[in-house]
Amino acid sequence: MTNLSFKHDHNILGSHGTHSNERLSCPGCPADPSEAGYTLVALLALMTILALFAMAIAPSLQQQAEREREKEAIFRGEQVAEAIRDYYRYRVALNRVTGDQALPSSMDQLLEGLPIPGGAKTRQILRATAAHDPLTIEGEWRFIHPRTEALVNFQQSVMAYAGTVLPPPRDTQMAQLQVFAVPQITSVLNLGSTPKSTDSSSVGDDSSGPFVGVASRSRRSSVLTFYGIENHDEWIFTPLFRGP
Numbered sequence: 538m539t540n541l542s543f544k545h546d547h548n549i550l551g552s553h554g555t556h557s558n559e560r561l562s563c564p565g566c567p568a569d570p571s572e573a574g575y576t577l578v579a580l581l582a583l584m585t586i587l588a589l590f591a592m593a594i595a596p597s598l599q600q601q602a603e604r605e606r607e608k609e610a611i612f613r614g615e616q617v618a619e620a621i622r623d624y625y626r627y628r629v630a631l632n633r634v635t636g637d638q639a640l641p642s643s644m645d646q647l648l649e650g651l652p653i654p655g656g657a658k659t660r661q662i663l664r665a666t667a668a669h670d671p672l673t674i675e676g677e678w679r680f681i682h683p684r685t686e687a688l689v690n691f692q693q694s695v696m697a698y699a700g701t702v703l704p705p706p707r708d709t710q711m712a713q714l715q716v717f718a719v720p721q722i723t724s725v726l727n728l729g730s731t732p733k734s735t736d737s738s739s740v741g742d743d744s745s746g747p748f749v750g751v752a753s754r755s756r757r758s759s760v761l762t763f764y765g766i767e768n769h770d771e772w773i774f775t776p777l778f779r780g781p
Contacts (some may be wrong), residue, residue: 568721569778603761606671610753611763613667614774617751620647620663622776624709627651635710636717639682640721640747644668644678672755672769680748681773683718691764692719692772698765703778715777729752 621640624647628639641647648657648668669676681687696703703716755769763772 538658539764567773576666596675607759607761607769608770609671611761611772611774613669613671614678614751614753614771614772616663618666618774618776620667621749622711623651623662625714629710635713637747640683640749642745642747664756670751670753670755672753672757675754677754678751679754679770680746681750681775682746683749684720688719688749688772688777689770689772691750691775692778694766694771695764695778706777707779711776711779715750718777723736 550593562709565731625639629635644663647663648665649664650661652658653660668678670678703715706709706715748772752771752773753769757769758771759767759772766772
């Protein structure tokens with residue numbers, strides 16, 4: 538009886554000892570349970586640092602993205618201005634008309650292009666992508682009509698930026714259009730003679746009618762400056778006020 542009892546106890550102890558060794562040698566299991574807590578704390582600290590880093594660089598990334606959109610807006614707006622110039626010159630030469638009658642009244646007229654003399658084809662003067670404003674979701678340019686406050690305000694900004702008289706127009710047609718479209722301020726010294734509106738975006742933004750330029754409908758402050766202007770809706774892209 539004694540031997541049986543001893544063997545039975547020995548087997549029990551041996552069995553328990555084996556299970557204990559298997560638990561301690563388990564792959565991936567920490568030797569000390571407190572190590573799991575340290576690992577969790579380290580992971581949380583790393584995640585916090587990454588979150589703070591992301592928060593720090595987010596404004597910079599947003600500003601860079603806005604900068605690229607503004608560069609694209611200026612690029613497209615200048616293309617629209619050149620298309621208006623080509624359209625106006627063509628209408629003046631073809632129909633001998635000036636002023637409102639020679640200006641485009643819709644973006645489609647610029648997209649359709651100009652007829653090539655002696656043929657049925659047309660010459661493209663505006664790319665389809667340039668007809669859309671990248672600074673707004675809708676992508677529709679705001680039309681700037683002749684003799685509006687928005688155009689006068691932009692003329693003042695150009696003169697203040699240049700610090701002198703307006704750049705001479707590059708050709709006779711543009712000189713005539715400049716006189717027709719906007720009151721002439723001969724030098725920067727008398728800029729105060731025409732008060733600048735505080736809300737130029739509300740003037741001359743109809744969707745139809747003869748227009749001499751385009752502007753964004755975005756009212757945000759800009760990252761870049763255009764002739765010293767720091768608001769999107771005050772950037773006007775027009776063939777006026779340009780030198781040779």
